[in-house]
Amino acid sequence: MPDLQATALQLLRTALDNPVANFRDGQWEAIEHLLNPSTRLLVVQRTGWGKSLVYFLTTRLLRDRGMGATLIISPLLALMRNQISAAERIGLRAGTINSSNQSEWEIIQKQLLSDQIDILLISPERLANDEFREQILLPLSARIGFFVVDEAHCISDWGHDFRPDYRRIVRILQALPPTISVLATTATANDRVINDICAQLGTKLRVVRGTLTRQSLSLQNIYLPSQAERLAWLAEHLPNLPGSGIIYTLTIRDAEQVAEWLRTQKIDAEAYSGQLEPEQRIVLEERLLNNEIKALVATSALGMGFDKPDLGFVIHYQRPGSVVHYYQQVGRAGRAVSQAYGILLSGDEDEEITNYFIESAFPPERHVLEILAVLNQEDGLSIAGIEEKLNLSRGQIEKVLKLLSVEEPSPVAKIGSRWYSTPINYQVNHAKIAQLTAIRKHEQARMLDYLNTNSCLMMFLAQELDDNTTKECGRCAVCLGKALIPETYSSAKAQEAVLFLRRTDQIIEPRKQWITGGLLTYAWRGNIPQNLRAETGRALSIWGDAGWGNLVKQGKYQDNYFSDELVDAVYDLIQRWQPNPFPTWVTCVPSLTRPELVPSFADRLARKLNIPFVPCVKKIKQNRPQKEMKNSTQQAKNLDGAFTVSPWRGMAGSVFLIDDMVDSRWTFTVITALLRQAGSGKVFPLALALNSLSQGE
Structure with missing residues (x-):
């Protein structure tokens, strides 16, 4: 032809x-x-x-x-x-x-x-x-x-x-x-x-x-255990890398944190994830395509299909869960330039995050059986209707329905917005799930092998993809026998990164609407009126993070006591925050299982602020821990009738409402409304840690 x-x-x-x-x-x-x-x-x-x-x-x-x-x-x-x-x-x-x-x-x-x-x-x-x-x-x-x-x-x-x-x-x-x-x-x-x-x-x-080797890509692996070390390394070496590029993180939270750090270092960087509106994503992609930005700090949402031939570098802030996934991302660099870098940083938190993704990849059989059972009992349910019946998160419910709907034949059917069961006797394929999980674990192990290999890095990647035509690249750190980019960073920059991590306060947005049928004892429904609504609050850290999160975790589960260092840290947070009007007293969320843990912290903080601590919130019934409640309906129901407030003569001023951890915000929401009804001024929620793992995209 x-x-x-x-x-x-x-x-x-x-x-x-x-x-x-x-x-x-x-x-x-x-x-x-x-x-x-x-x-x-x-x-x-x-x-x-x-x-x-x-x-x-x-x-x-x-x-x-x-x-x-x-x-x-x-x-x-x-x-x-x-x-x-x-x-x-x-x-x-x-x-x-x-x-x-x-x-x-x-x-x-x-x-x-x-x-x-x-x-x-x-x-x-x-x-x-x-x-x-x-x-x-x-x-x-x-x-x-x-x-x-x-x-x-x-x-x-x-x-x-x-x-x-x-x-x-x-x-x-x-x-x-x-x-x-x-x-x-x-x-x-x-x-x-x-x-x-x-x-x-x-x-x-x-x-x-075809061959998977990219001739212009130079690869290097660097192990830096703590986030502070990796932030310091990025700040010192990113400006010296050619052109513009991508920094991949495993979670949305890390993408936002790394981008914010780089901006404090006068490096033009933005966070990119699946949470952004399409218009925002387009703007950021165009800025990268036009070399108007040094780096996009991205989750896997910026992966397949993004084409920038002159991308100068791809850096991984943590190691991905598989070599194949790593190749797919690092291969975005060096398509039409003579020299590009693929740098894999790795740290102590990598395995915990990748294990989380492996373990949550398939819904537990219990979730599948619960959803099929409730659909068999009802004549069609929306996802919100399933949430009312079952203590499963919306994401868990959607994952089960998605997997069941693509089975052939399917045990569920969707008509409009409602889901129905079909007369199919569905059996969970335990053997296949076990086999797939084993594959994911093996992929994770091979990623560790890649980090520690003494052979050509490009050849290792190609062979993992069953491309046996690749020869040693002669360009990677292993082939050259030396670092392409220095692995060192200054102790001063690392200390600056530690201070940054300890000052990345988290916003606690107030809830604005009650859950229908969730709080019958309190008779609250519809929109939360302004005079019962919490103010925007703050959390000192992310649970278990490299700033204060690990110390919070230690205080709760090892010491059963939050240290004075955390009191000082929250005091500093309040000085940065300066809520208005500034609170005149402090109270806290009570607990029947750990009655002294949070009150002790709140009392010491109040003394440092030179305002009174008044434990006027009482827990009047034992309920299940909020962390066990998986969706908003169940979280609200679990708190119905659980608290009461005893008025006191000085409560008309604004107040700090203290808790150790915040996740769904329903505990803060309910107690705030009770405080306001009892005559308090504005309520400012304040937590030691935000308990949330942002997903990968």
């Missing part, structure tokens, strides 16, 4: 806006295969190789033959803007259907039916939407000319980034005409994952693999 290849080459150059660009090894061959009807192809190539160009150029050539539109399933719609720009340069019209543009669905459907759209991009989560499947996908199925599964490793629950909605893709494929070509693409699939993809997409799936 020499003429066709020449046409494709011209389209490639137009798409890239580069008159001298050429196909990379394997690109044209993949396109040529896909132009044949009924082809099924899996392309495994490193990030930046140009997988999106394969499906865009194939689409253009198929459309020129009169074929129908291309359907692309991708988890990366928000990160495909620059790829879509390349598609538009070769005359392809792209549309997307997602949760944020529902008002445009009908317009896009009409455009598809009238052949005015060449590419429809949807997220795998759309496949779970009954309205989308019935009103858009089924009517269009006969008109699809080419089907693409981007980031195909998400199909495999043996992989590092399994997404349950990808399971629905197999059913969609079965409904499409057998003559259309199918392309699956990924940069991170080892043999185990490839075999699973082949099992799901059919035995006719042809696999094309």
